[in-house]
Amino acid sequence: xxxxxxxxxxxxxxxxxxxxxxxxxxxxxxxxxxxxxxxxxxxxxxxxxxxxxxxxxxxxxxxxxxxxxxxxxxxxxxxxxxxxxxxxxxxxxxxxxxxxxxxxxxxxxxxxxxxxxxxxxxxxxxxxxxxxxxxxxxxxxxxxxxxxxxxxxxxxxx
Amino acid sequence: xxxxxxxxxxxxxxxxxxxxxxxxxxxxxxxxxxxxxxxxxxxxxxxxxxxxxxxxxxxxxxxxxxxxxxxxxxxxxxxxxxxxxxxxxxxxxx
Numbered sequence: 001x002x003x004x005x006x007x008x009x010x011x012x013x014x015x016x017x018x019x020x021x022x023x024x025x026x027x028x029x030x031x032x033x034x035x036x037x038x039x040x041x042x043x044x045x046x047x048x049x050x051x052x053x054x055x056x057x058x059x060x061x062x063x064x065x066x067x068x069x070x071x072x073x074x075x076x077x078x079x080x081x082x083x084x085x086x087x088x089x090x091x092x093x094x095x096x097x098x099x100x101x102x103x104x105x106x107x108x109x110x111x112x113x114x115x116x117x118x119x120x121x122x123x124x125x126x127x128x129x130x131x132x133x134x135x136x137x138x139x140x141x142x143x144x145x146x147x148x149x150x151x152x153x154x155x156x157x158x
Numbered sequence: 159x160x161x162x163x164x165x166x167x168x169x170x171x172x173x174x175x176x177x178x179x180x181x182x183x184x185x186x187x188x189x190x191x192x193x194x195x196x197x198x199x200x201x202x203x204x205x206x207x208x209x210x211x212x213x214x215x216x217x218x219x220x221x222x223x224x225x226x227x228x229x230x231x232x233x234x235x236x237x238x239x240x241x242x243x244x245x246x247x248x249x250x251x252x
Contacts, residue, residue: 023249025245032165059244063219070240073175086249086250094250096247096250097248102245104166129169
């Protein structure tokens with residue numbers, strides 16, 4: 001399961017609408033809670049360097065990833081996942097998504113954007129220990145309302 | 159020097175996000191890293207000993223692949239290495 005605030009969830013879906021008909025992409029910062037899953041505390045929109053084929057490809061520049069990882073370290077967070085959009089295609093991982101996925105233990109959120117409108121957002125956890133045994137596993141997305149977040153913060157569960 | 163480890167590889171560094179490793183060049187530092195944390199080797203290098211194509215290594219703010227001496231670039235104790243696997247994909251075949 002991946003937990004994300006309502007505001008961050010809405011923001012990453014809106015990002016897909018903004019860049020339509022091109023793919024958007026970004027990084028999810030937060031913490032992994034063993035036995036529970038990834039908990040997103042901050043999303044960081046990134047640029048898509050695949051300007052040659054931005055309607056069906058995305059790539060985050062390594063330099064930008066280094067900067068985001070540094071930002072995460074400064075905030076006490078980890079990179080726990082990534083998001084991107086599929087313009088006019090289902091919110092399911094593709095063979096390209098799978099081949100290019102190397103962050104085991106991280107969540108890959110995909111939003112389908114149909115005719116400019118975000119429709120479905122699914123999450124896939126990259127499991128396995130190596131390139132040879134990696135696999136995408138469907139994972140539940142729990143969108144937290146502000147009231148739930150406050151309650152969890154007060155209980156020290158965030 | 160300090161080496162920053164990305165989330166998925168921290169399993170092999172005992173959970174540490176930053177490790178200290180000695181080395182005179184980027185290549186010798188990475189080799190020492192693989193000696194200090196043997197389970198990392200397969201994730202960083204191909205069986206032929208080349209850095210895996212999706213593993214980016216930055217010396218401070220520079221991609222090592224684009225430095226004139228690449229992995230043979232001299233690195234000092236105050237430099238920092240960052241290992242960052244690539245992130246890419248797309249919705250369908252071309």
